[in-house]
Each structure stands twice: as C-alpha cells, then as structure tokens.
Amino acid sequence: MLNIFFGDYPGENYIDDPDLYFDNTYEDEWLEDERAKKMVREVDRSELMGPNLVISPVLGSIPVTRLSGGVKALIQIDHDPEHVYNASACGDNCSRWLLRIGQDKDVLVRLGHIMHFCDVDPLNIRIDNTGEVVHSQEELLRRVIMDGLLDNGEKG
C-alpha cells in the first residue's frame, strides 16, 4: 500500500532531494527494469534505453542523470526501500505511478503538498501521520486539512 507522511519527515533515512541523491546512488539494474522504462516513457515522454542512455524527443541522447526529478524519485521509491523519499519532487503526472508501486508493495513517501490523485478511483492510501486509510481525493484533502497535517513547520 502507498503510505504518505505529510509535513516534515523526522527520520534520518529521509531524502529531501531525490534528484541529487539519484545521480550519486542509482544502480544500473534499476534502469533495466520494465516499469522504470514505462515510467520514463509516460512521465518524461522519453525512451529509457538502459543505464547509460535516454532518448528524449527534445533533448536528444542524454544520460540518465538528466531524467526529471519526478521520475528519478519514482524509480528510487520503487527500488530503494531503505529510504523515505520526498514525493513533492513529483508532479501530478507521477501520481498514478506512486499508486501502482503501492499496489505491489508497501512504500512510505513524504509529501509537503497535496498531490492530485483524481484520475484514480477508488484510492487506497494510508496517511502515515494518523494511520488512517483514505479512498478518495476528497477524503484525502479533507483529512490533511482538518487534521492540520501541513500546518506545522514549513510546507513544501
């Protein structure tokens, strides 16, 4: 299931900048995975050819370090269970992939904003701060607001 912690995650295994962390820690095998290729195709509209090459229709041949911050975060969330990643590095076009990863395994991510999951119904997301499971975008929005999960500290 997809578990989301809203606000400032206190754990030492938290990665605030998945973009930078990816560049220095990615494993080749992550980039040979079919799901990673589909994520890159859908989110970045590019072809992940392997660990050393991405073909972008705009940028041409680029290294994997030039993938978007959002898709880098997704790949790490999918492959690195040791860390809690800042999913606020992901645009709303990554939300479907977060849910898909969460269908296959338990993952915990952090959000500093309320991501738009509207296209998927029903949702199945556990709010890690409270343990509550929500099943729709409205329920998610209401719980985060009414419980003030983004009220303390700096949002984002």
Next chain:
Amino acid sequence: MVGEYKVRVRNSRNSYSFSLKRNITILRGESGRGKTTLFEMILEHNRFGKSSGVSISCDRGLLALSQERWDEEISKNPGKIIVIDEDSRFIKSKAFAETVREKDNYFLLITRNYLDQLPISVEEIYELYGAKNKRFRRIYKNIDRMYDDPPRAYLPFRPDIIITEDSGSGFQFFKKMADDLGMKCESSGGKSNLLRVMNKYPDKNVALIADGAAIGSEIADLAKQQSLRPKKIAIYLPESFEWIILGAGIVGGVDRAKIDMPERFADSMDYMSWEQYFTDILIKATKNTVFQRYDKAKLPDFYLQDGVQSRVKGFIKGIDLSLLKGFEE
C-alpha cells in the same frame, strides 16, 4: 525594481519565452517538462557567457542561484532577475523570505513548494507548455477574477455563505453586504484557514473572497477542493480589498494608471506584494479626508453606505449580490 520584462532563453534544442512583472513568480507543473533545463541553461550562460551556446534576451540580467552563499549573491546583484531551482531547500526558509523583502530584484522560483511565508500572486503561477519552443502558461485561469477557470454558465454565482480571508476592513465590508442580503458571512482569520472554514459547509454554496496578490501558497488546495465540489464553491480573488475599493472608483484623486498598471509603479524595494501597494495608495488617497480615512483594521462608516456597497456589487461581476425577489428585510 519595477516594470514588465520579456525574457527569452534558448539554445539549439530549447527555447523559453516568458514575461515577469512582479517581484515573485512561480514555475511549477508536471515532471519532465523542462523546468530544470531552463535553470541549467541560465546557469551555463552565467558561467560561460556566449561561449556556452545559450543566448539570453532580456533588458535585465538573469542570475541562476545555487545553494552556496545565496544571500550574499542576492545582495551583490541588484537589478537582476534571480532564478532559483526546486532543489534549493533555502527557499522554504524564513531567512529567504526576509532576504526577498525590499530587494531590487525579481525572483523566478521553480518549485512545487507552497512557500506560505511569501506573498505569491495567483496570477504569477505558471507551468511550461510546448515541446521545443516553450512558453509559460498561467495555471489558474479566471473570468473577472473568479477562479479557477469557472464555466461561464455558473456565473454570477449565488452564494449562501461568503467566507473572507480578511478579518478587518474587508470582512466588515462584506459582512454588512451579506447581512443586508440575508446571507451568512464569516472570516477565516487568514489564508491558511480558508479551507478549514469552507469545509464546515459541505452542502452550501460558498463564495471565498481572498487577496489574489498573496494567495499563491493556498490556491492549489482551494482549486482542488473546488473541482471536487462543482458548482458549490466560487473563488473570488481580487488583488486585495483595497484594490476593489480603488477599482470601483469609490475614492477620487487616484491616477487610474496606478490601479490598472501596477507593474509600472509597485517597486519591489517598497512593496513585498501588490496587496501592500494598493493598501498604501488607498491610505494616502484618503488620509486628508476624515470620513473616508482608510484603516485596515476598522472600516469607516463611509464605506458601508448603500451607494458605496452598490458600486462594489457592480464591480464584482462573478458573484450574484443582488437582493432576491420577495426577500423580506
């Protein structure tokens, strides 16, 4: 810094065109659309100039700011447009908000963060569109300041309840109007509480009134809530309450250009947001007229008169503030 600046950044593979006209502009949107590439192109131009292969066209210099010594770099570069990428954690800090204040700079912030410590205008939040030739597209669309892209058929929107962000003059003004119309009017006591107050009335038609000049940190969640409750929520975001008073022509002797083209006059060194700018204009315009003298905390009775209220109703086109037929006072 005042004025509107057209910017073009390009290399052989990418071209970005956009305009900036306030001290703070936000670029966000979906992953993989080229936000970071824009930052990197400006950074390369800063480092290597023309030999980078990146060309920049703008009447002001652009500076891509990295993590190191960001506050010193800002202070050393007055008159420039400062571009900051989303990796820069410092933009969420209070220190950054203090640094931005009274600076002779415009800031383009590439971020998905809410940044509630900064007064971000709903009008200056953009996303990128286009493949090779990219442009900025405003994320939140409006009809007569009714957001976010409300279907014209819903307007004017007839509310059961008006919720104002303001708890001072603006609230007093709309409370009087609502009382006269038999509507409820409630203040949220600040922008961060708007959603919570709105969610107290899930079955009512709710009109939210807040300062568009500074609502940027909240607008994403407000727009999401609106999309989940179609036809039940209307969001009216004037620049500020003072902008309504000035725009409706309630106070004489104000140069209309100062209201219609604030980018020419609202100096970033004097005003953190256009809300402050319009407040300053209204205070100065009324300071010598005892019965009109504007006070943000306590609204003079002059503004509660029927004639004034009627002109403001005419100015706010998206909300139906007419007296219902058969309404008994």
